[in-house]
Amino acid sequence: MSFADSILEGNRLALARLLTKIENDTIEGREALNELFAHTGRAHLIGVTGAPGTGKSSLVNHLALYYRNPSIGKARQVAIVAVDPSSPFTGGAILGDRVRMRDLAGDPGVFIRSMASRGSLGGLAVATSGVVQALDAAGFEIIMVETVGAGQAEVDIARLAHTTLVIEAPGLGDDIQAIKAGILEIADVLVINKADRPGAEITERALRGMLQLAHPAPHIFQNHHKDHSWGEPGSQQFKEDDSAVWIPPIQLTVAIEGQGIPELADAIARHYQHLMTSGELSQRERSRLRSELDNLLRDRLVARWRATVSQDAYNQALHNLVDRKISPRQAVDLLLNGDAS
C-alpha cells in the first residue's frame, strides 16, 4: 500500500511520517503529495497570527477544544500547524507542543504539528503548504495554521488560509500601532484576547477606528436600517445581499478561561459561509494555488541554474565582488550573461 493510500485510510502514524518527509522535501514526500492533491480542498483552513504576547497558542488550543466538543453540532477532526518563522535554529516550536499536550493529549481527533524555519522563508511557505495539503487529504475538517510574530512571514503564510484571525491584546506598547495598519488588511476576524485586562476598550476603539478607515463602505450598511437616506440608489443591490461585503468582526476573548470561544467559532463559521455564498472561496483558492506555483517555480529555476554554472565561476564573481571590483548587479550580469555590462 502506498503512503498516500495509508493516509487516505486514516493511518495517523503514516501521516506523521509523511509530514516529516514533506518538511525534508524528499522524493517520497513529493510523490505522495502528487497523489494526495486530488483529495484536497475540503478542509476549512484557518490562519492565526498576531504579535508575541497576545496569547495565540492558548486561543488556538481553546478553539480546538471547542471544535472537539461544540455546544451545538458534531465534533470535527482538527489539525494544528504551528509555524515559527522566527526560529530558524532550535527550540521554540517544540516547547509549544509540550504546552499543548496538557489540554489536548490523547484525543485522536486532534493532530498537532510544529514547524520551524530551517532555511529560507520561501522554503518554509512551500513546506507548510505541503503539510496542510496532506492534512486536508487525510480528512481533517478544520486546519489551523498558527504563526509566531507579525511580519511579512505571517502575511505570506496567512495567504494559505481561507479565514485569517488577527489576534491583538491590550497594552502591548506603542509600536503595535504601526503593525496594525498593515496586518489589518489580511484580517477576516479580529480578536482581542486577554480582554479582561485594562485597556481592552482602548484597543477595541482603536481597532474599530482603523477598520472604518480600511472599510469605509460598511458605514452605509450598518446604518441602512436606521437611516435609509444614507444609501445611494445604485448601492441598493449590495444592501439586500449580505454576502457581498464582509466586514471583519471584532471578537473579545479570554482564551485561557474559554471566554468568547463559542462566539469566535461562530464568527469563523459565518466567514466560511460568506466565502462560499459570495464565490470568494474559489477566488482565494486560485490565488493561493497561484502563489504556491510561483514559489515552486522560483525554487526550481534557481536549482536548475545552479546545476549549470561552475563553482569556480561563482567563486570568482564573489571574490571580485568582495574586493569591490564589481558591484552585486555586475556580478549577476557576469554569471548570467558572461559579461559585466
Added chain:
Amino acid sequence: MSFADSILEGNRLALARLLTKIENDTIEGREALNELFAHTGRAHLIGVTGAPGTGKSSLVNHLALYYRNPSIGKARQVAIVAVDPSSPFTGGAILGDRVRMRDLAGDPGVFIRSMASRGSLGGLAVATSGVVQALDAAGFEIIMVETVGAGQAEVDIARLAHTTLVIEAPGLGDDIQAIKAGILEIADVLVINKADRPGAEITERALRGMLQLAHPAPHIFQNHHKDHSWGEPGSQQFKEDDSAVWIPPIQLTVAIEGQGIPELADAIARHYQHLMTSGELSQRERSRLRSELDNLLRDRLVARWRATVSQDAYNQALHNLVDRKISPRQAVDLLLNGDAS
C-alpha cells in the same frame, strides 16, 4: 555631474532622490549603485531588531543623539534606515519618521529613511541593501538599520549588519520565550530596554541562562581568573586571546531617558573592534555580499524565465491546478519541461 558624483560630494538632496530610485528599482538607481559600490565598505552597519513594544525606535533615536554628541570623541555622521516588513501597505513607517523629527530634526549630520515592504520580502532585502550601500558611499560612518517585529524578515535583514542589537523589554508575555531561542543566535549585543520596569531582573536572568546554553565555552573564560582548573590545557590559546570569542554582553537601558546609552555605544564599539582584530569583519562582509548576490540572481532568473513562457501556457497550468487535475509540482514540471512527469 552624475548622480553618483553628486552623492560622493555630499549632496543630500541628490541622495534622497537616489534612495527613492533604489527603492523603485529604476535603471538610474541601478547604474548609480554600480558606480558607488567601489566607495562602500567604510561604514559601521548596526542592525537593531526586537519584538513590538520593546522601544526600538526610542533606542535608535537616543543612540543617534549620542553619536552626534558623544561624551568623548568626535561627532559622527549617522544614518537611520527604518524597515517595516510587516507593513506592505501603508502607514507605520511614516509615523515613525514623524516621531523622530522632534529629537533629530534639523541636524544635517543625521539622515533618516523609512522603508515599507511593497512587494516581496526578497525585494525589500535587496532594496534595503541598496539603500545602505548608497548611504555608506555618501560617507555616513554609522548606519543603523532598524526592523519592526521579530520574524524571519528581521533575521534576513540583520544579516546585512556588522553588529546586531537584539532588544528585549520586561514583561512582554510568554510567547516571547519562544522567540528568544532563535533570535539570540543573531545577537551581538543584547539590550534590555525599559529596564526600570518590574521584571527586568527576571528578563536578565532568563537571557543570561539562554546565553550560557548558546555559548557554553564562555564559562571557562569568565571564570578562568578565579579557577584555573576549569580550563583544559588545549584551550590555553583561546584564554590568552580576548579577541577569539565574542560573548554577547547584556546592556540595560531606559532609552527615553537616555540611561545606559553611552555604555551601549561603548559595547557596540567594542564589538566592531573585535570584528576587526579577529578577522570576522571580512568574513561577515563576504557572507553579506554572497547573500545579496544570491537574492539578485534569484530575481533575475525568475524574470528571465517569465519572458520566455506564454501567458496562455501559464494560465492553462494554473487552471488544471485549480481543478486539481495536476498537483503544484506537476504544474511546475509541465511549465519547465513540457510534461507533468
